[in-house]
Amino acid sequence: MAAGSTIDALGQFELHPMLGGLGQSLHFSQSPVMMIVASILVLAFLYVGMRPAAVVPGRLQAAAEICYDFIYNMAVDTIGPEGRAFFPFVFTLFFFILAGNYLGLLPFSFAFTSHVAVTLALALLVFVLSVIVSLKAQGAKFFAHFMPAGAPVALAPLLVPIEILSFLSRPVSLSIRLFANMVAGHVMLEMFAAFTIMLAGLGLVGDVLAVGPVAINIALMALELLVGALQAYVFAILTCIYLREAVAH
Amino acid sequence: MARSAVSITRKAASFVTSSALALPLMAMAAPGARAVGMPQLDFANPLVTGQVIWGGVIFLVLYLLLSRSALPKVEKVLATRRLTIENDLDIAHRAKAHADTAVNDLHQARRSAMAEAQANVEKVVEDARLAALRQTQEMNARLAEDIRQAEARVAAARAQALGSLRQIADETAQALVHQVSGASVPGDVLASRVNDAATAHGF
Numbered sequence: 001m002a003a004g005s006t007i008d009a010l011g012q013f014e015l016h017p018m019l020g021g022l023g024q025s026l027h028f029s030q031s032p033v034m035m036i037v038a039s040i041l042v043l044a045f046l047y048v049g050m051r052p053a054a055v056v057p058g059r060l061q062a063a064a065e066i067c068y069d070f071i072y073n074m075a076v077d078t079i080g081p082e083g084r085a086f087f088p089f090v091f092t093l094f095f096f097i098l099a100g101n102y103l104g105l106l107p108f109s110f111a112f113t114s115h116v117a118v119t120l121a122l123a124l125l126v127f128v129l130s131v132i133v134s135l136k137a138q139g140a141k142f143f144a145h146f147m148p149a150g151a152p153v154a155l156a157p158l159l160v161p162i163e164i165l166s167f168l169s170r171p172v173s174l175s176i177r178l179f180a181n182m183v184a185g186h187v188m189l190e191m192f193a194a195f196t197i198m199l200a201g202l203g204l205v206g207d208v209l210a211v212g213p214v215a216i217n218i219a220l221m222a223l224e225l226l227v228g229a230l231q232a233y234v235f236a237i238l239t240c241i242y243l244r245e246a247v248a249h
Numbered sequence: 250m251a252r253s254a255v256s257i258t259r260k261a262a263s264f265v266t267s268s269a270l271a272l273p274l275m276a277m278a279a280p281g282a283r284a285v286g287m288p289q290l291d292f293a294n295p296l297v298t299g300q301v302i303w304g305g306v307i308f309l310v311l312y313l314l315l316s317r318s319a320l321p322k323v324e325k326v327l328a329t330r331r332l333t334i335e336n337d338l339d340i341a342h343r344a345k346a347h348a349d350t351a352v353n354d355l356h357q358a359r360r361s362a363m364a365e366a367q368a369n370v371e372k373v374v375e376d377a378r379l380a381a382l383r384q385t386q387e388m389n390a391r392l393a394e395d396i397r398q399a400e401a402r403v404a405a406a407r408a409q410a411l412g413s414l415r416q417i418a419d420e421t422a423q424a425l426v427h428q429v430s431g432a433s434v435p436g437d438v439l440a441s442r443v444n445d446a447a448t449a450h451g452f
Contacts, residue, residue: 010286010287010288011288013287013288013289014288015288015294015296015297015300016296017296026299027295027296027298027299027300027302027303028299028303029296029299029300031296031300031303031304032299032300032303032304032307035303035304035307035308036307039307039310039311039314042311042315043311043314043315043319046315046319046320046322046323047319047322050319050322050323050326053322053325053326053329054326055329055330055333061326064323065323065326065327068320068323068324068327069327087320088312088315088316088320089312089316091315091320092308092311092312092315092316096308096311112300112304114289115289115297115300116289116290117289117292117297117298117300117301118300118301118304121300121301121304121305122304122308125308179289183287183289
């Protein structure tokens with residue numbers, strides 16, 4: 001919000017309890033509300049889209065089927081035949097993040113993916129899942145991956161910690177990538193929107209100049225649509241890559 | 250292509266990550282960052298951590314609903330379509346096979362019918378030829394018989410005519426003699442003379 005000559009670009013990420021005292025005691029903010037809305041939208045998209053269950057699909061059904069095929073192919077092509085088992089998880093992850101990113105672009109809405117707590121929780125979920133799958137599929141051989149094959153044993157004291165660090169940095173990079181992209185996008189939108197309001201306060205010249213930030217915001221909105229989809233895709237494809245490494249022997 | 254896209258994505262992601270990492274760190278390093286900094290990093294706020302619990306529950310419910318109900322529904326429709334298309338193709342292939350068999354049968358039937366018709370035509374022509382030949386032979390035989398009978402009759406008539414010629418010659422000679430001379434010649438003499446004359450003329 002523009003308050004005088006200062007711009008509060010981060011105020012939009014503040015959480016407020018919903019449903020009054022009940023929300024306060026349940027720690028229920030607008031973020032879980034948007035998660036519920038996102039989930040309902042994803043489910044409604046599939047249920048309403050697939051309701052005709054036609055052999056020759058209509059537009060909505062075709063869209064739902066394309067989304068299904070897109071994630072299914074991503075999972076199976078990247079992970080391999082075992083990807084079928086992880087497909088519902090990857091689908092949930094992708095569309096949960098995508099819906100969250102896109103919902104955040106609506107006015108008076110909130111992007112729950114702009115909170116690092118949420119993205120880190122999702123990234124840790126992926127990380128823990130991949131570790132569990134690795135241990136289940138490879139057993140103790142999983143730990144052999146921390147020593148690159150063919151490397152001199154003498155370098156092990158150097159390589160193993162690097163590999164372990166690199167492995168452990170996965171959830172950090174996965175979560176911060178999404179979080180930072182969302183925050184950056186929303187901060188920029190807020191900044192340019194604030195510029196418009198500030199310029200509009202300068203009289204006629206300001207009114208004319210204020211068109212500039214509006215135009216930029218329109219372009220930014222297009223960019224954010226791209227970033228929202230891209231980040232959901234990156235999150236999902238990296239999940240698939242981690243799972244492929246987990247199931248690969 | 251997917252691999253290269255992934256590698257580009259990863260490179261881009263690592264770049265974004267490195268720059269993005271600096272953002273919250275700077276925010277945290279700033280004096281009084283908690284108060285004026287990023288609300289996302291205010292982990293003392295129970296609403297921030299509460300998101301994780303709510304998010305976990307909502308994500309789990311969404312995952313269960315998608316994996317148990319919504320996605321199998323899509324899969325069912327896709328499987329039904331695959332099955333329908335396969336069945337339709339199968340039916341079409343079978344129909345084509347039937348049609349091919351029917352066309353072959355038709356051609357076979359046509360060929361055999363033509364062969365049969367040809368054989369029939371040849372048989373009829375042969376029969377007709379034989380019948381005509383037989384008729385011709387019969388007619389020839391009948392005609393030959395008729396000719397033979399006619400010739401026999403002619404020969405008989407001729408013999409008869411030649412037989413009575415002597416008598417007519419005798420009677421004519423008698424009449425001529427009688428007319429010319431008014432005399433009457435004895436029959437045996439006259440017959441002898443006529444016979445001589447006839448022999449002389451080759452009768």
